Amino acid sequence: MPVTDASAPSIADRPLQSGVSKRLARFSSRMELLFERERDQLPLWLPVGFGLGIAAWFVLPDSRAWTAFLLAAAAAVAGFLALAGGTRWGRALAIFSLAAMIGCGHVWLRSQSVAEPTLKRARMAEFEARVASFQRLPAKEAVRLVVEPVDATDLPPKLRINVPQDKADSRLQPGARIRLKAWLMPPAPMAVPGAYDFARVAWFQGIGGTGRALGEVQILSTEGKQGWSARISMWRQRLADHVGGKLEGGEGGIAVALATGDQGAIPEEDAEAMRRSGLAHLLSVSGLHLTAAVGAVMLPSLPVTSRFG
DSSP, X not given: OOOOOTTSOOGGGHHHHHHHHHHHHHHHHXXXXXXXXXXXXXXXXXXXXXXXXXXXXXXXXXXXXXXXXXXXXXXXXXXXXXXXXXSHHHHHHHHHHHHHHXXXXXXXXXHHHSOOOOOSSOEEEEEEEEEEEEEEEXXXXXXXXXXXXXXXXXXXXXXXXXXXXXXXXTXXXXXXXXXXXXXXXXXXXXXXXXXXOHHHHHHHHTXXXXXXXXXEEEEEESOOOOOHHHHXXXXXXXXXXXXXXXXXXXXXXXHHHHHHOOOTTSOHHHHHHHHHTTOGGGGSHHHHHHHHHXXXXXXXXXXXXXXXX
């Protein structure tokens, strides 16, 4: 008597398999029709996928979750290509998943490349440093320095220090070597969920701590080497000083912000009025872009004598 394999599909299973195949074929046809209609818009989804990967890195808690996201995206790429590689929708979704994987991997690599030690607790320190950048904060009656400590292995390689305006020597410029005493703190986290996260910004800028100078800032040398970032900082500050010298008060602070993105000269009352009116975004990068666009439109229309004096 012949032995039959109980696991082999029976004749009764064939209609079920045929029904599943038909439903999958109809689904694939509908997806293909949808993606065919939207074929001109498909490239616009590339930055969306890239941004999705970046957003996932910021939302997910740790490296294990990031690794899981990368593996899931890679599996999606392989799955779409294996199951529907011959269709437009399969290829499009595979490319979208690949963009998300690249976005997450890119921001992860970027965060590791700029990673620097940060302060773990508040402390007092006296040290020598080289001034990397200089910014006036007239509204706070202070000067903001980004300094690089010299021969101080117990400090992060870059700190942001506020110096009272009356303690700021005129020789305090990028490239100068100084000695100071300061109260240092770790970069402040966001005050409430969803608010501005300075700690994250400081991480990507390589700033490991903030603080305030105590007492006089001693200038040891003004002949230090200036890199491109220091020169750009000086040019930006000179432009801010020029604009601020032509306009006083809140008007000057707003004009400086529109020209350089520096909001340090805006009085708190004016800044609050801009926030309440919904115009605060004009004081940031978008305001700088707006100023550049207005200048590009207006400059060609000015007489030659007005443009070049």
